[in-house]
Structure formats: structure tokens, C-alpha cells
Amino acid sequence: MLKLLPNFARWSRAAAALTCMATLTGCDLNFWRMDGHQSTMVVEGPVAQEQLNLFIVTVWVTLVIFIIVGGVFAYATWKFRARTEADEHAEPPPQGHGNPLVELGLIGGSVLALVIIAIPTLKAIWFTYDVPAAEKANAYEITATGYQWWFRFEYLTEQATVDASVKTPLVTSNELVIPVGRPIRINVRTVDVIHSFWVPKLAGKVDMIPNRANFLWLKADKPGYYWGQCAEYCGDSHAVMRFRVVALGPREFNDWLDQQLQTARNVAPRPADANRPRPQFASLRSFRTNETGITERFEVDPLASWQQKQAPEKGEDAELVATGKQLFSTKACISCHTVRGHAGAGVAGPDLTHVGARTTIAAGLLENNHEQLQRWIHNPGAVKPGNKMAKGYVDNKITLTAADEAALVAYLESLK
């Protein structure tokens, strides 16, 4: 055994070096602030607030118990430990078997502590379950449906135009836009496996389960851009099944709604376009697996970034958009995607009628810009392993040239 001992010094030095490296390279060690985009500790709505308040109650109660019990435990360990050789061989201590009064007192104490938690728990169960009766009349209803691996949102009360005579409930995907200050009642459904709808800053999660009519409610206190994510393991790409919630003031919400209810936008050719040099996209660089698709610029003010996306892109090339529109049909995109007013009524994939006005693509994973759109269209399987679009390419023998990709990207970006 002694032979091994010199290594101990070396090991401890290695461990120390490793720890130092961790502290030096491990960025700022700020994890206790818990103020990220998906924080449950810095919340923006009454449901999440109620859940947070309850959590804080449990933290305080358990902390007090921990200090008392842990204190006694630490004291007992310190006080009664054998310190010397003589202690080790001392006569055994008195062989006491316990004290019923102490036991009963401790049981009583624990029950009391649990009652302190139980009362706000019961209150919160009823509050967070459904929209409070007083606000029912003002509630806004939306159905959210989980797909492997994206979300579909259906505005049940809004009638969107398909053509002059046909209307259909408004459908969007992956970015849920809601009015501020109104309780939103969300029906959660799924078409395949179990998913879970979770926007931590607005409300706790509720699972989307086949054959089960679940729902939740939430309310955003102020305009904002919120991060959400699927929270139930749902297969290969569970980790990249994300979405966003955009909360808008009443006027902005109605403006947005008006735009969404219209059919897809057409880009009229302008005479000046003919001689203008066509915008060149950066040729597709190779992306690392799992490479982030979000830029820091976007993060500075996500809501402003979202608002920018509502306006048409600068320097649109009508000819290129027209080519893209053509390709959208010939390359079988239409069999899964809908672009209301243009071709396509597919329902297996996200509705793309106004995809250009969203901030993200691929279910909240990539920022919606030329580079990421092209990355996604070029090889969807590399971005989101196992997804249906990648399988669709194989099944339908779809190949896209760089020019095709550029045209499709231009078309998708034009769909404001």
C-alpha cells in the first residue's frame, strides 16, 4: 500500500490543476443568477409567478429544517467523535434505545412544516389549472399541436383567407404570437408521440398526450419575446424541438393578425430590377454538427429583431422569388407545406404562408436568415436528425442545386 502513496501527491496536484483550469476557462461562474431566457426564477406572467411563489415557500421551509436538522447532525458528529486513541478504546457509551417523546415531537414538527407547504400548494393547484372565472370572458383560445419535432399553432377564432370564397382558421408554426394582458387558454394536442409545452417564463409545462384533451393557461404581463422548448423526450431530435412566444400590445397584435390572415405575399417585378445585379448568397459553407444557428446581434433586442422581420427584405429580386415559387411546387415542397394563396396544402410540415416574418426556422433552432435557411434546405437531416423533411428528400429523390437553394431561400424570405 505504501508503494502507492507517492502517487497521491501527484494525483492531488492533477486534481488541483484541473479545478484551476475549470475556473479559468469555464467563463464567468454565474450559474446561480438563473436569469436565462428559460428561467423559472425571473418570470413574466401570473401563472409562472404563482408557481415561483410556491417554490420559494418550499425553499424557505426546507432551508429552515435543513439548518436545524443539519446543525444538530453536524454538532453531534463533531461533539461525539472519538478524537484520541484513548477515545477509540473507551468503554462503550450508555446503550440507550431512544426516546418516544422526542420522536413524537419530531413527527409533529415535520407534519407542521408540511402543512405550511400544503396550504399554498392546494391554492396554487386550483389557480394554475384553468383561467380564473372572472377572466374567462376575456380569454383567448389557441390550440398547440406537437409534431416530431415542431409545434403547430391554430387560432380557433381567427378566419384566414385561402381565396376569395374560402376561409380557414389561422395556422402558424413554431412562433406563437399572443396579446399581452389577456389570459391565453392553450389546448395542447399531439399527432404522434408525447411532447410537452413549456414556456418557463410564462407557465409550467403541460404534456401533449395522444388521446387526451389537455390544456393550460398563461398570461404575459408585458410585451416580450419568450423562449419555449419541448420538455418530454420525444425521439431523436427532442433537444432541438423548440419554439418562441411573442407577446404584443393590443394594437401591434391586431396589426400582426391582419397581416397573417391575408394570403401569401406576392413580389411584383419592378422595372428597375432587370439590370440590377442579383444578390449573391455566400456559398454554403460546411456547418459543424450541432453548430449554433443563433447570432449575438439577434439577442440584443429579440423583440425588435422580430419586428424587423415583419417588413419585406431589402433588395428583393422578383425574378429569383418567382423561380423559387416555381421550385416550391416542382420539388414537392407543397406536399407537406401550405402557402395559403400560392400552391400547396400539405399539413405534414409547418405552414409557411408567412414564414419570412418569423425570427426562427426549424422549430426555434436556427435564426431565420439567408445562411441558415440555405443550411436547413441543403441538408435538413444534419440539422435535425431523423426529421421527416430529410426522409422526404430521399423518398422523393429530391436534389437541389446551389441555384435552386438560392431561389427557394429568396422565395421563403419574401413570404412576409
Place this chain on the structure above:
Amino acid sequence: MDALAKSAFLTKDEHVPTQPKLLTHPTTKGGLMSWLTTVDHKRIGFLYGISGLFFLLVGGFEAMLIRLQLMVPNNDLLTAQQYNTMFTMHGTTMIFLAVMPMSAAFFNFIMPLQIGARDVAFPRLNAFSFWVFLAGAIILNIGWFLPQATHGAPDGGWFGYAPLTSKQFIPKHSIDYWIMGLQLLGVASIAASLNFIVTIINMRAPGLTMMRLPVFVWMTLITSFLLVLSFPFIAIALVEVMMDRQFGTFFFEASGGGMPILWQHLFWVFGHPEVYILILPPMGIVSEILPTFARKPLFGYPIVVFSGACIGFLGFAVWSHHMFTTGLGTIATAAFALMTMTIAVPTGVKIFNWIGTLWNGNLQMRTPMMFALGFVWMFMIGGFSGIMHSAAPADAQQQDSYFVVAHFHYVLIGGSLFGILSGIHYWFPLMFGRKVSEVWGKLSFWVIFIGFNVTFFPMHFLGLNGMPRRTFTYDSNLGWNAANYIATIGALTLGLGIFIYFVVMVYTYFKGERVGRDIWDARTLEWSLPNPPPEYNFRVIPIVHDRDAFWYEKHHVEEIAKEKIELEKVESAHGGIHMPFASIWPFVAGMGLLIGGLAVSALDSNPAPGMHLKLGLSILGGVVMVIGIYFWSIEGNEGYHLHLDADGNPIEDPHAKH
């Protein structure tokens, strides 16, 4: 002690009737055959222990890969598919193939010694349990070695939520291995548990009343009841999902009117008692170790036992707290939330009593004591985050986040594993007659303790900051980078600690300091034996006078010596020590299940190639199993007699063998 079995044993003057050659009882004492045919509870316990430790390393390796993948955002060490396989197999392996068999190892090795028995009630059933366990473990892991596109290791999560496990979403055979593997592990667990229950109820030494049982034996009994009562639920659920996959039924297929939520209820009615199956045995171990090293009896023994039973009962009434986000409705949520809070009372009582045991004690800070104290601290923290989960609306934020990951690792590593590691240290001298050096033991404890906390404490913050579980990647803009990085450093430290622990154990096994009997000045019967204990355990079955039986013996030497002489006379009057014959048939039956299980899960049920191979091999497996069980039953349950010389070595007896 074995009033029922006695008639089947031969008396001294009888000759063993001649048997057909096939039914000759194996008598080898060494070599591979002796292990395949053993019915000795200590050897079977050893087999369980070795398998459990092996799979602990396998599961630990999977955990390392998981942590390395999550060390930095957008990492690409593992693909999504590989990562999902890793966390599925990490969970399944650690629960079913590491912690459960290691607990079973202690049940097997220690429990009969603590109750003064010479073996378990059904020695061959005990061997069968182990071989079936091994078959299940092989089937669970076979996918690693087969083509990944069509087979592969299980990747549906250890909870296997329908309908993700249906053929539509995971057509590969990976899920079939998971179903069959778990099914066999369930068979093994139920058989072993029935054995332990019968042993504890019927084979206690005279004077050992139920309220004198060591707490570890009580926890064995409660755990065995939990296993027997909870495994049928998952057995049914697994049969249903297997029929969905193999025969196109609609138990969980929503399109056919099935109910995916039904799987969750069945799974968690099993799954929650399973949690207590994992924690109660280590609680029992710690309840043995704390009194020994505090040198005083367990504080409030009846309440500790009663609260253990309480936890067992309540464990069946709280399963839906794993399902607070499935839309249970207000009443059910409230009921399960309150029941869950209730369970904190008996659990808290245990902690109070452990602290009470230390109070006024003379604490000997040996390595097992360090692990046991670490257990109490870590289990306490895990218990507190458990109370936080019982507040259902708060749980809606925590469910399936890293907060939950932190919680259950505090109870499963800080709790179960620390308890098991302390138990290994504690009973190692009894099992092998050697003792781990205190320096190295304590060093491994501190590295494990620190590594564990550095890994899992930051995960509380990660979860509250919104990081969901079971995600193979995350973006760098969510504030999760630092905590993930630290957790990975911690995991590497924890891995190093476990590595040191293992190296020290292996070293000690071969070269450690030799020690004599009862080195800890312990309190229970197993320490009255020489180490390692002889195959017959007790030369004379003792009479138990007190709760801490051996402590009493040590303090009433004269009275016990007189009693021993009397008992020895009685014992020799009925012809020596009864020993069961070894048998190969439990092994044969287990191998039949392995062949059949592999055939059923590995091959396609389509008429395509493989149909006949599948049918043939399934039938072959069934036949081998039936042969095993058939000869097992006709070879009979006779045993032989062992006669001892003054030193306790068996004297060759011509009647004892053929």
C-alpha cells in the same frame, strides 16, 4: 429452523439411494462448474455483487460520455441517436443492473447470516434468480454489439413512454431488447424476493423475534414485498407493449383507440415503489453501520422499522407525482401532492433517528462510517428537493428539467450508492478476511463526495434556469454554459473517485491487511462468524436473546458458552449439519430463457427471412428451460450432512456423497 425441510434430509446412517447418472449431484468445490452449480447463498451473493459492480462501471462510462457531450454548448461528441441511447442505457443499467443486484448481493450474503440461517429457504431458486438476472442483463445490452441501424441498444428512455416505443416510431429491435431484458429481470427479482420473504419469515434462529430483527433484515423484507407487489405491474405493461410491437395489438396505439397514458400509470405504479426498492436496502445498511460505529443501539428501533414499512405502503399511493404535468385534473393532483408530502414524514423520521443514534455515542470515524454519514447528508438534501417536487404547481416548472436530475441523483448516488459503498467497506472484512486501508478508503470517500456534489449541485440551478432533461445539445445563449462545464468537471472527479475505490478494493482483495473476527466491535450475528464464513455458516445455530444479538453475546460470555455446549449436543443428535446439494438445473433453465428471449426480441416477425429461425430458436429456448425445470424438480430436494472437526473443517463422510 428448517422443520419443513428436515424430512428430506438423510440421517447419518442412511445411504443415498442410487440415482440415474443424469441426476448425479455435482460435488466439485472449485472451478467454473462449482460456480455454475452453486446454491450457496454467499457465492450467489458474490456473483450478484460482481455483476452489479461491473455494470456500475458500464453505467458510469455511459454517464461520462453524457457529461462530456454536455460539457460545452453545441457539442458534437455524440450524435443525437447515440446520446439518446446513452441516457436510456445509463438509467436502465444503473437501476436494474447496478444498484438492484448490489442490494441483492447484500440480501444474499448478509441477511441469512444476520438471522442465523445456514442458507436461504430455496437455494436452487436463488441460483435460478441469479442466472435469469444475468440473462436479462445480456439481452438488455446485446444491442451494443449488433448493427445499429436495425438493432442497436435501447433508446426509448428508461421509462419507455408509449407511443414512442411503438414500431411506428422506433422500428428497430432496440426496444424489443429493452422489453425482454426488463421482463427477465422482473422474473429474477420476483423469484429472489419470494425466497427472501420465506427465509426471513421461517428461518430465523430461535429467539429472533420479528422485533429483534436487524434493521437491514427488516429492509430486505420490506423491499422484497415491494418487489413482489410492484413488478407484476410492469410485467403486464411490458407484455402489452410487446404485443403492440410484435402482434399489432392496440394497447397503447392511439390510432387504434389505445391509451398511451395507461403506460405511464402502469409504469409508475411499478416505478415509484422501485424508487424505494433502490433506497430501502441502503437505508438498512446505514442503520447497521451507524450503531456499530457509534457503539450504541439504533435510536428508536421500532419507529425506524415502522417508518420503513410506512414508506413501503405509501410508496404505492404516490405514483402519479411522476405525472403532475399529464393533466390529471385538480382533485387527483391535490391528492397525490398531499400523499407525497405525507411520505416525507417517515423518511424524515429515519434521518432524525440516525442523528439520535450518533447522540451520546462514541463515534469511530472509519471509512464505512464516513460513507454512512455522507449518505445521511446527501439523502437529506435529496429529500428536501423531493419535498419541493411534491408542491405540484412548482413541479410543473421542475418536471423533466435538470432540477429533477439533481434531485434523484442526490437520492440515488448520494443515497443508494453511498449506502452500498459503505456496506462494501463494512462487510469486506467479513467476506474476504481483509480490510481496506483507512487512508485509501477515506481518500476515495472524499474524492467521490466532492466530485458528486460538484457534479449534481449545479444541476439544481440548471433546472431552475430552464434546461430540460434528455437533450443532447443546447445553445450557448441560455445561461447554461458554466453550470454544465462545472458539472462535467465534477463528473470526471466522481469517476476518478470511483476508480480509486475500485483499485483499492481489488488491491485489498489480493494484498490487503488480514484481519480477524469482528474487527468493528459490531452488534449483529454475522460478526460472530470466522471470516470468510464457512459454507455452513453457523456451526451451531445460536439462540438470540436481544436485538443486537452478537453484542449481547459479547457481554454475556459465560451464559452463552454454557448455552453453546447444550446446543451443540442437540445439533449433533440429528446427524450433523444439513447442507443442500448443488445443482446445474437452475443454470440450464436460465440459459433456456436467454436463448428464447434473444430469439423473440432479436428477429423479425415478418414472414421475411428469419421467421423460421425465430420460431425454431424460441422453441429451442422454451425446451431448454422446460428441461431445466423438469430435472430440477425430479432431482428432488435432498441434501447431505456435514460433520465438523474441532476447528470447524468438514470431515469427509462416505455417506455424504455418492
